Amino acid sequence: MEFSPSVIGQMLFTGALMGSIYGAVAMGFSLIFGVAKIINFAHAGVVLWVMYGVLVAVRSGVAHPYVAGLVAIPLCYVIGHGVQRTLMARVSAMSDDMQIIYTFGLLLVLTYMAQFFFGPDVHFLPSSGLAVEFGGVVLQVETIIAGALALGSALALHAFLSRTWLGKAIRASADNRRGATLMGLDVVRLSRVAMALSFALAALAGTILVTVTTFYPLRGLELAVLAFVIVVLGGMDNVFASFVAGVLIGMFEALGTLLFSPSIAHMAIYAMIFAVLLVRPQGLFRRRATK
Amino acid sequence: MSTTLSPILSVERLRVKYDLFEAVFDVSFEVWPGEAVCLLGSNGAGKTTSLRAILGALPIAGGRVCFLGDDTSGKSPGAMTMRGMIYVPEGRELFPSLTVLENLELGAITREARARTRASLELACELFPILAERRMQLAGTLSGGQQQMLAIARGLMGLPRLLMLDEPSLGLAPVVVEQVYAALGRIVRSGTPIILVEQHVHQALELCQRGYVLEGGRTVQQGSTAELAGSDRLRSAYLGVN
């Protein structure tokens, strides 16, 4: 098979844009693993509920998806803070397998609650139909905006974590929780801020996903697996690396689709994860620091 | 006013339930303004446990701890740090995947300290010039001695009213121990009160004015470092071990 430049361009751009949306889903997941050491599968459930929330707002004529997202992000920030105080307060003290059972259980509860309230049907927001075309590559405006917002949030989060004192403190408590406690950082409060940020990221991810894809309750489970795969690839607690890993997965998926088929591409992604876990368990991008 | 008349820290009959080896039954000591005090004793005598309980990182089972005139019971390490009690833990407890500079910046934990970050950084780098050289390097990549310097410097960034140093020479080569103690001497001379837990008795006695000897979770002896240096008890407690 020979491909014209426009076909390859289409593949690269779509892959990168979708990948950055995957990255946006994974970042919040990774953040919370880094700081609170919780493998929070329920993160995908939050994304799912934001998708339904935005859908309801749009269908009832209350708001445009992006406006709904603007409300959802701070709202989820506050909810995340509350969740870390209550539902998640004792999770970091649980053993790893209990944690996974607990957060996965929460994900199932969120998934089946969505099914109960909204039914198993597929939902999908009508697109604006606006597209950008250049050199035979056609990109839907929603996809471009989604990719830009995802990239923007990744850069903003990266700047927050590397430039601000609070961000550095969050990374510090992820790096050495006991050390952070002994030097007087309030790790409990930092976990709450991290969970709140993770919820805000879930809100952003949910909002942009609604504008580009179809969804139904069981999508939550798929998103959880996707986020987990990306985060393993990126190195669990490295937030920006998770974003980059998301982009890579998106490109890999697009390339695999073009050369083989989506089924094979997805299988290859999972195979790649096993390879990463075997060869570089710290993730593709993580520098190994001696302690 | 009162700080000149009363101790910065007073510990009376401290009792901490921890584990069999590190339990504290009856520890008392005081630190006065401008003073450097050492806690001496063999491994498992209860020195680290005492410091961590005073900081609020371990629950106090009995006795009384006053810092700057206030009872500290029930306070978290965060709250104590905010009041100026800075702990430089045994084993350094740095943030290995953060840079040297970031580690230092995080030491400035109070609002006041954060406002003076730049000045404190200059001071820290003057004290330990190697840190200035390595400031963009990850803390985890430093040598043991450099890590200890970073831990101390990170403590200083918090503008301590009391600096608690836990085994700062542990695992360091003798020449590095000399460097670290030279810096500690300058800190003491600048008037920062210090509690030093140390197994290197000679350096500790040289640096501090007063000292306490702990044994089996109890304070068994106290006095000026000159008195302690001549004490049989200290010799018997230490020379066998060290």
Place this chain on the structure above:
Amino acid sequence: MEKDQHSIGQDNRRWTRRTVLKQAAAVAGAAFLPRFASAATEIPIGVVVGLTGAAADYGRDALRAFELVADRVNLSGGIKSLGGAKIKLLVADHQTDLRVASSETERLITRENVLGILGWAASGPARVGSEVGERYQVPSIDTSVDYKLTERGLKYFYRAAINTRQTCNRGVEFVQEMEKTQGAAVKRVAIVHEDLAYGTGAGDLFKEAIERVGRWQLVDRVAYTAAKLTEATGIVNKLKAQNVDVVFQASYPADGILIQRAMKQLRLDLVANVHPAGAPPNLQYVGNLKSDANYVITTLGWTSSMAERLPAGAKATVDEYTKRYKVAVQDQAGYSLSAAAAMVAALSRIKSLDRAELWQAIDKIDLSFGQDPNVIIPFGIKWDEKHDNAKAQAVVTQILGQQLVVVSPKDLALQAPVVPAPSWNKRG
């Protein structure tokens, strides 16, 4: 869980023993009694469908259809040949779970002594349930669509529904017809399908049918995992790169919607996009895509828009169903009405409540469209050598003006097909 299995095991033993005794008594009695059923007899017919689980919608529709037919028969004096005996439906929920489908089928056979089975309205449960029926030699008429169900050589299993082989073949045939009648130019074709049993099966069938046609070039076969598909421009980009004229596609609603939207986005202009049932008949498909769903072609065994062109008796049945349940007859309900009609017709030919006799009667069924009011899928019921419904014929529908409209065969068609579909740029 273990406890349950244990108790079921005990039940089976007990009931097996009791069944043996019963059969012994029946044999003894048969020697003395004339072989006529008494007027008060009920005819136990098992209904095993999914009322919960993934196939619950199908199960609910199937049950409604079975009940409608049974009530009609019972209200008009029961089965005459059995002295006016009433049909008694014994309903079990297979929960769209294979293990449950097997155990519930067995329970109805051994404990409730059902004469025959109507079911399973889902391919997986039908596969295991039919094997239980085979073991106990109980005849069953199924309404699932997986073509592989009838390729196992089962003796007691019949299928009234149109199967995927019939719908896929009809789709390929239809495109050939369009080449002749509409002058549509087809050279390069591709298959796109989801990678579970439904899509993979359809992909295989399309491939066979396309190879039989011979003159088309099958340029690609794209399999994808429906649950993992978040965007489909990758698939469509690939199709576009290969200058595809016709796409044969087997999708579920969510992924079908994504693919169709990507076709619009990348302006993939096709002569035809043909689905064997799958996504397009689903209300969510047009509901979400609106006018972007137009011109998609689907081959089906039944669609409610066919009702207008049905013979009077069949039309009345459809109306009664719609009135009674306040919903249109969906495909499973359509197949199930016909399956129930076949069961009733067979019961009307037997003289005693005997499974073997019922089996013989079912095997000889030959009902024509318009002859029996309960037969509503065109064009009747008659089994081929595999026990598939040889008289069933897929209709071709096209989404036109956001409605599923029958475009073939001529006697059922409401509109002429629009092939080739207008290009995306002209759709506005």
